Amino acid sequence: MLELFVSSNRGHRISPSKPAESPKPSSVPSTHFHPFRDQKECELITQTVDYLKHSGFYWGPLEVDEAHARLARLPLGTFLIRDSMQANVFFTLSYQAPDGPTSVRVLIKDGVFSLAGSKHTFSCLFGLLGYYIASPKKSLSMPYRGDVPQSxxxxxxxxxxxxxxxxxxxxxxxxxxxxxxxxxxxxxx
Structure with missing residues (x-):
């Protein structure tokens, strides 16, 4: 069994858990992510997190209120990805909608990504984002990478x-x- 832990620097690390021992509360990093029971899901999430770390628009464990505050004055369709605070969901897409900032869960089931409430599925999170960027509704337009200029x-x-x-x-x-x-x-x- 593998577990995904949130580290303090907006990233994640994967480490094997010890099946026979029950960890002490003070020795286990605080995380809401559930243990992986499937190696393929673990690899998919690990690769996605690695890509997200280099994207510039991944904000890690950002609270919903802070995400919405960051997006509030930005153009329609500006988006970011953050860790979900829901125990069985890894990521949340927060974006500037016509009615103001909103957030939607990114679901992962059977090795594919989808947005909560959508029937569209994608083998890659970035395929999902590309689809909504290119859609006629233009729900997403550009990622929010913060105020620091990109290299x-x-x-x-x-x-x-x-x-x-x-x-x-x-x-x-x-x-x-x-x-x-x-x-x-x-x-x-």
Whole structure:
């Protein structure tokens, strides 16, 4: 059995749990995430969290009120991803809707992502986001990465992925180190 723990620096780490021992309350990090019982789900969440860490719009354990306050004065469709405070949900999408900031749970079931109340499913969280960015309703438009300017490296990475596509990264005539950098976040969102 594996468990996902929230660390204090807006990230997560995966560690094996000890099946025979019952941990002492003071020795276990505070988290609402349930233990994984499925290796594939653990790998999916681990990879998603790794990508989210490099996205710039992942805010970790941000409270709903704070997320809504950050989005309140931003343009319609601006969004961020944060940890859900609900025990059986990993992520929440918070965005600026026509009626003001709102949040919706990102559900994961049988290895696919969906928004609560939607029948659309996606094998990747970033596919889900891309779908709602491109939809005619324009529910989502741009991610909120905070007030700090993005680095030139981050901007260049997204531009390369947008120009050539995720599937072409391996064929690019660039160094192995640069390809590794591109694979840290192979999305143009």
């Amino acid at each position: 030139l490296q981050e901007l260049a990475r997204r531009a390369v992925v947008q120009s050539f596509g995720k599937d072409s990264i391996q064929q690019l005539p660039v160094s192995k180190k640069l390809k590794e950098f591109l694979w840290l976040y192979p999305f143009s969102i």
